[in-house]
Amino acid sequence: MKNKKNKDKVLISPGHRACAGCGQMISAKAATEGMGNNVIVANATGCLEVTTTPYPQSAWKMPWIHSLFENASAIASGIKAALNYKGKHGEGRAKNIKVIAQGGDGGTFDIGFGLISGMWERGEDILYICYDTEAYSNTGVQASGATPWAASTTTTPAGTGKNIDAIGSHQNKKDMISIALAHGLPYVAQSTAGYPMDITAKVKKALEIKGPAYIQIMTPCIPGWKVKPSDAMKLGKLGVETGLYPLLEYIDGKLVNSSKIDKKVKVEEYLKLQGRFKHLFKTARGKKQIEYIQKLADENIKKYELKK
Amino acid sequence: MLNMTIDLTSKPGSAKANKTGGWRTFIPKTDKNVCIGCGTCERVCPEDAIEMKKDKRHKGLRPKTDMNFCKGCGLCAEECPVKAIKMEREEK
Amino acid sequence: MTNTNNQILEGSRAIALTIKKIRPGVISAYPITPQTHIVEDLSQFKADGEVDYEYVRAESEFAAASIVEGASATGVRVYTATSSQGLLLMTEVLYNIAGMRLPVVLTCANRGVSAPITIWNDHQDSVTMRDAGWIQFYAENHQEAVEQHIIAYKVAEQLGLPAMVNIDGFVLTHSYESVRIPSEADIKKFLPDYKPKKNGYLDPANPKTMGAFATPAHYMEIRQALHDDMVDALKVIIGEYQAYREIISDSAPFSTSKQLMDNGLLEYHGPKKAKTIIIALGSVAGTIKEAFERSNNVGVLKLKVMRPFPEQHVLDIIEQVKPQNIAVIEKAISLGAEGPLAMDIKTALYGKTKAKVQSFIAGLGGRDITKSMIKKIARDIEKEDDEVKFVGSVN
Numbered sequence: 034m035k036n037k038k039n040k041d042k043v044l045i046s047p048g049h050r051a052c053a054g055c056g057q058m059i060s061a062k063a064a065t066e067g068m069g070n071n072v073i074v075a076n077a078t079g080c081l082e083v084t085t086t087p088y089p090q091s092a093w094k095m096p097w098i099h100s101l102f103e104n105a106s107a108i109a110s111g112i113k114a115a116l117n118y119k120g121k122h123g124e125g126r127a128k129n130i131k132v133i134a135q136g137g138d139g140g141t142f143d144i145g146f147g148l149i150s151g152m153w154e155r156g157e158d159i160l161y162i163c164y165d166t167e168a169y170s171n172t173g174v175q176a177s178g179a180t181p182w183a184a185s186t187t188t189t190p191a192g193t194g195k196n197i198d199a200i201g202s203h204q205n206k207k208d209m210i211s212i213a214l215a216h217g218l219p220y221v222a223q224s225t226a227g228y229p230m231d232i233t234a235k236v237k238k239a240l241e242i243k244g245p246a247y248i249q250i251m252t253p254c255i256p257g258w259k260v261k262p263s264d265a266m267k268l269g270k271l272g273v274e275t276g277l278y279p280l281l282e283y284i285d286g287k288l289v290n291s292s293k294i295d296k297k298v299k300v301e302e303y304l305k306l307q308g309r310f311k312h313l314f315k316t317a318r319g320k321k322q323i324e325y326i327q328k329l330a331d332e333n334i335k336k337y338e339l340k341k
Numbered sequence: 342m343l344n345m346t347i348d349l350t351s352k353p354g355s356a357k358a359n360k361t362g363g364w365r366t367f368i369p370k371t372d373k374n375v376c377i378g379c380g381t382c383e384r385v386c387p388e389d390a391i392e393m394k395k396d397k398r399h400k401g402l403r404p405k406t407d408m409n410f411c412k413g414c415g416l417c418a419e420e421c422p423v424k425a426i427k428m429e430r431e432e433k
Numbered sequence: 434m435t436n437t438n439n440q441i442l443e444g445s446r447a448i449a450l451t452i453k454k455i456r457p458g459v460i461s462a463y464p465i466t467p468q469t470h471i472v473e474d475l476s477q478f479k480a481d482g483e484v485d486y487e488y489v490r491a492e493s494e495f496a497a498a499s500i501v502e503g504a505s506a507t508g509v510r511v512y513t514a515t516s517s518q519g520l521l522l523m524t525e526v527l528y529n530i531a532g533m534r535l536p537v538v539l540t541c542a543n544r545g546v547s548a549p550i551t552i553w554n555d556h557q558d559s560v561t562m563r564d565a566g567w568i569q570f571y572a573e574n575h576q577e578a579v580e581q582h583i584i585a586y587k588v589a590e591q592l593g594l595p596a597m598v599n600i601d602g603f604v605l606t607h608s609y610e611s612v613r614i615p616s617e618a619d620i621k622k623f624l625p626d627y628k629p630k631k632n633g634y635l636d637p638a639n640p641k642t643m644g645a646f647a648t649p650a651h652y653m654e655i656r657q658a659l660h661d662d663m664v665d666a667l668k669v670i671i672g673e674y675q676a677y678r679e680i681i682s683d684s685a686p687f688s689t690s691k692q693l694m695d696n697g698l699l700e701y702h703g704p705k706k707a708k709t710i711i712i713a714l715g716s717v718a719g720t721i722k723e724a725f726e727r728s729n730n731v732g733v734l735k736l737k738v739m740r741p742f743p744e745q746h747v748l749d750i751i752e753q754v755k756p757q758n759i760a761v762i763e764k765a766i767s768l769g770a771e772g773p774l775a776m777d778i779k780t781a782l783y784g785k786t787k788a789k790v791q792s793f794i795a796g797l798g799g800r801d802i803t804k805s806m807i808k809k810i811a812r813d814i815e816k817e818d819d820e821v822k823f824v825g826s827v828n
Binding site for chain 2: 043045046047048049050051052053054055058059062063085086087088089090091092093094095229230261262263264265266267
């Protein structure tokens with residue numbers, strides 16, 4: 034009975050065209066379970082949009098709008114403003130409707146970045162969810178500002194040359210969590226596809242807290258990361274256990290929850306399952322990159338106080 | 342006359358008309374005697390194709406997978422805490 | 434006709450006061466010269482507690498257009514205003530708004546585009562947007578701007594089409610003229626409170642999906658419907674132009690004796706038969722009318738709407754007046770071709786008249802267009818070649 038009730042809260046229907054085992058779908062489904070039934074969603078262009086809404090079909094069960102790649106946040110601001118207006122003009126129920134904007138890492142870290150900052154400045158009561166596949170999955174896995182060090186993507190391919198380009202991506206992942214915190218958001222959280230219940234709980238919490246909220250979820254992309262269709266959650270968990278992608282929760286700028294690490298898992302365990310990192314295991318130069326990635330994980334462990 | 346005849350909106354959940362079961366190469370087989378009815382598979386299924394239902398022959402709930410939609414990703418098998426689900430190549 | 438409600442107002446203020454009385458629910462804008470006075474006034478009304486709209490400060494025109502799009506999709510009346518680079522930055526959103534069939538109304542305070550950067554008036558900004566699926570009005574003066582805003586909402590909300598009212602930057606936005614703003618009661622009679630189409634907006638009580646993507650099986654019909662409705666807007670604009678005069682108590686009189694046609698889409702001033710017709714958009718039409726006030730052989734055709742293009746109505750005038758020469762004077766150029774309006778006119782008249790149609794580009798980046806320049810165009814058109822001419826340029 035409990036499970037049945039839970040099922041009704043899932044606001045994505047079957048029939049969507051996401052890849053088998055899609056990490057973003059696991060996460061989006063879990064996110065909808067925390068949304069409740071009184072919500073409007075603005076979705077950026079990307080896999081999550083394309084796979085769910087081929088006209089005249091839709092997998093979404095809540096009022097949902099897609100406009101462009103970069104403006105889900107501003108669309109959400111407009112929705113919020115309209116609801117505020119309606120709330121004052123005879124439609125009291127509008128006041129209680131929650132507004133969510135969501136998109137992938139391309140729409141969040143890159144092309145939609147300025148508009149998200151604008152939305153956060155305005156302090157509107159909107160939750161923004163970023164499904165971070167660490168590349169432009171929808172267009173064929175090109176690098177984005179969220180692509181991690183040494184990942185091979187179609188625009189940062191690993192190569193055989195002597196210069197730095199050979200290692201794959203050689204930019205560090207943009208720290209969106211810090212950027213969100215710098216905007217003074219009352220709620221900032223990070224999660225991964227490995228923990229659907231954590232995602233649901235964080236969405237619920239974010240919607241309870243008044244003011245802008247940001248949740249970033251690491252969502253393994255099966256073809257983009259070149260991983261097995263059954264491995265998205267395993268990778269989500271390894272991201273957390275290595276310290277590379279910890280579960281985090283900030284309330285009013287204070288770190289109130291983080292995933293404590295019992296026994297540190299080496300980053301190799303996470304990297305070796307993924308085709309996008311396989312070049313690192315073949316050369317001495319690649320090994321050096323693995324050491325550097327280990328250093329990034331260790332820094333996270335310190336920064337987010339992950340040690341038990 | 343005005344042409345506003347094309348409705349540009351889509352109905353909620355109407356993607357259900359699209360059966361994705363044909364994508365499947367591997368099919369999940371659940372040993373309902375090993376299954377403890379925890380509902381993990383239901384939660385992790387990216388298709389929302391698994392429902393925990395009462396099962397006459399077993400105590401508690403057992404998963405019922407809608408094969409119209411199961412894409413055969415194997416997440417349910419991978420995440421099952423008691424390894425009650427096995428992925429088998431599907432004969433079509 | 435006696436007008437007791439005339440006020441001497443800056444063009445921007447006249448528009449802001451009109452928008453105030455139209456009562457949008459959400460306004461969002463980003464400042465750009467020469468649009469600023471409009472949005473400053475609208476912000477002041479809000480600060481003074483005179484209005485109940487939500488005013489959302491946007492961090493770019495791209496955001497402003499997106500914000501009003503989101504609000505319109507949630508079922509409220511919206512407004513934004515911009516200019517030049519701002520309109521160009523909005524481009525992607527403007528196309529999207531039209532495709533989503535949202536009745537957003539926007540004022541474009543027309544200004545040239547960069548580079549070189551200019552703040553002065555021409556139509557290169559809005560003309561660039563003519564294929565976006567927005568109704569485009571062009572105002573000659575303050576009074577027409579006021580009227581076109583009210584009509585724009587009425588037409589947009591009926592057809593689910595966005596509308597842009599173009600007013601010449603500085604020439605209209607920063608100049609003072611005598612103008613009548615209709616009363617809020619009259620406006621409401623003409624333009625009732627906005628009721629979005631059932632199923633056509635975001636509401637948890639009716640959880641529809643908006644903005645789905647279309648495969649080749651659907652895309653073309655959806656774009657065709659948008660075109661068909663744009664074409665139908667011609668009739669609707671004519672009807673609403675009439676209705677406006679019937680309902681709004683002190684609206685401007687219909688045509689004067691010198692006008693053969695005045696229907697909301699275009700206006701013809703001049704002799705019943707003319708040797709030359711000059712066609713123009715916006716405030717320069719006033720200068721042209723003055724230049725040929727007493728002419729027996731030159732008429733002036735002012736287009737008030739460029740999209741949808743009133744092809745048949747242009748043709749009707751040409752067939753009645755039977756000119757030998759048609760000079761299209763415009764403040765825009767399709768670089769490497771000719772004036773975009775001249776192309777439209779040529780298309781409309783193709784095979785229907787022997788008259789010569791020539792494109793004259795004038796007033797780019799705020800260059801003065803004088804009566805003597807215009808008179809010279811009328812004299813020279815007979816001997817000129819067919820090439821596009823830049824009037825008033827030293828080159």
